[in-house]
Amino acid sequence: MSGKYLVTGGAGYVGSVVAAHLLEAGHEVTVLDDLSTGFRAAVPAGAGFIEGRVQDAAEWLDPSYDAVLHFAASSQVGESVAKPEKYWDNNVAGSMALLAAMRAADVRTIVFSSTAATYGEPVSTPITESDPTAPTSPYGATKLAVDHMIAGECAAHGLAAVSLRYFNVAGAYESASGVTYGERHSPESHLIPLVLQVALGTRESISVYGEDYPTPDGTCVRDYIHVADLAQAHLRALAAATAGEHLICNLGNGSGFSVREVIETVRKVTGHPVPEAVAARRGGDPAVLVASAATAHERLGWRPARAELADIVADAWAFARSEEKQA
Numbered sequence: 447m448s449g450k451y452l453v454t455g456g457a458g459y460v461g462s463v464v465a466a467h468l469l470e471a472g473h474e475v476t477v478l479d480d481l482s483t484g485f486r487a488a489v490p491a492g493a494g495f496i497e498g499r500v501q502d503a504a505e506w507l508d509p510s511y512d513a514v515l516h517f518a519a520s521s522q523v524g525e526s527v528a529k530p531e532k533y534w535d536n537n538v539a540g541s542m543a544l545l546a547a548m549r550a551a552d553v554r555t556i557v558f559s560s561t562a563a564t565y566g567e568p569v570s571t572p573i574t575e576s577d578p579t580a581p582t583s584p585y586g587a588t589k590l591a592v593d594h595m596i597a598g599e600c601a602a603h604g605l606a607a608v609s610l611r612y613f614n615v616a617g618a619y620e621s622a623s624g625v626t627y628g629e630r631h632s633p634e635s636h637l638i639p640l641v642l643q644v645a646l647g648t649r650e651s652i653s654v655y656g657e658d659y660p661t662p663d664g665t666c667v668r669d670y671i672h673v674a675d676l677a678q679a680h681l682r683a684l685a686a687a688t689a690g691e692h693l694i695c696n697l698g699n700g701s702g703f704s705v706r707e708v709i710e711t712v713r714k715v716t717g718h719p720v721p722e723a724v725a726a727r728r729g730g731d732p733a734v735l736v737a738s739a740a741t742a743h744e745r746l747g748w749r750p751a752r753a754e755l756a757d758i759v760a761d762a763w764a765f766a767r768s769e770e771k772q773a
Contacts, residue, residue, distance in 0.1 A: 449684070450474040450510055452553075454500045454544065455517030456493065457484025459615070459629050460559065460676060464515060466490040466621045467677040476511075478503065479518065485630055491623060500540040504547035513555035513684055514548060516541065519589070522635060523563065526585035537588035538595075545599050556596065557683045560609040562696070562735060564590040572669075572738035575611070575694045582730050597692040606687035613669040613698040613737045615676055617758040618765035627673075628765030638670070638759060641709055642766045645718040652720060654705055656727035665705035667734040669698035672752035672761070682746040693745060698737025699753050707755065715759045 451468055455461040456477030461484070468475045469492045476494035489495050496506050500518040507514075519537045520526065526533045541558075548556065563586030564579045581587040599605040616638040618628030629639050643649035657664040679697050686693065703711075713720050742748045752758060 448472045448474065449512035452476050452478060452503075452507060452511050452514045453493075453517065454478045454503070454514065455484065455519065455559070457481060457486060457488050458517060459627070459631070460673060461515075461517035462488040462490060463619045463627045463673050464517070464677045464680045465493050466619065466625070466627060467674075467681060469493060470622050471681060476506075478506065483631075488627060488630070490621065490625070501543045503544045504550060507547045507551045507553060509552050511551070511553045513557065513687070514544065514553060515557045515680060515684075516544060517559045519559065521561075521585060523583045523585045524635070526583050526588070530584035533584045533588045537585075538591050541592040541595060545595065548605075549599075549603060554604065554689065555606040555684065555687045557680055557687065558592065558596060558607065558609045560593055560611045560694070561586065561589045562611050562613045562737065564593065564611060567730075567732055568735060571734050572700060572736045573696060574738045575696055575741055593692075593694065600690055600692040604690045606689045606691065608683035608687050608693045608695065610679055610683060611694065611696045612676065613671060613696070613735060615673050616670050617672040617674065617752065617761040619674045619677070619761070626765050626768060628762060628769070630769070637668070637705065637708055638712070638762050639766065641712045641720055642716070642763055644720045645712055645716040645763070646766060646770055648770075650721065651723040652709060653723050653725045654709075655725050655731060657724055658727075659733040661704055661733055663704050663706045666731055667702035667704045667736065669700070669702045669736045670755060670758055671698050671750055672758050675750040675752055678751075679742060679746060679748045682748050686746050695742040695746060696737040696739055697742055698739055699750055700737060700739050702734060702736040703755050708759075711755050711759050712763075715756055716763055
């Protein structure tokens, strides 16, 4: 059955890929984005578009919508430390306004883009949803605050909600119409696109922050998930959302790759040299961050279909090259 969905932040990386998947599944989609970090060109053809802030969602949200998929947030950890007030305003106040607009319009389902940053320093690996949440940045704290807000909304007002806690998202997605969606962050802070910039020759080297961690090769290990797999999880979350319940699911491969494994994979996929520059450890970088996706397997029926690191890198490389040609 087709539905009508509002996708906040749908001009960004993950939001645009999810919007494209919704359209391909036969749904009606409207994207709400203020374009502060998103791109108008990333809004899929066939989707409606509203340029505006999520704080003003009440101006556009009405009872014709079946659900909201909420991606609109500031998401840079370092910036959140320097400008915490921006994160409390955009992420928490914005989400509060959105939930109020949903309540007023009687839109009773939400899928929320949460993050592994809610856990902070892990107490065990792989990380499960029952592990303690102790964010180490305002970014993680604001996302956790919204999770708490949603839980209260479910208990008090019967909202059906699923929070999806991502680990590391990468790759690119070519839609059925032939349009490819990928990462366009400025500044870029994610490892795979940064290493690809070195392969492209637009960055001199890739910094390796610490090579003395208690891991097989001494570098940090992270869990990577393909953005198209992530999109499929959102569609399954819509189907699994239950009135009065706040379901939280971690999304990841369940196995990790080290920084040096990522760099070596980029070398193999691209055929280009990738010089490294070893630097001191960064404060707050755990040695290993890997998700247990058992809850997503059980409750959403979801498993990643593109789990190989080489496949994730190859898709990201194809997108990076296409962007370079257009620059």
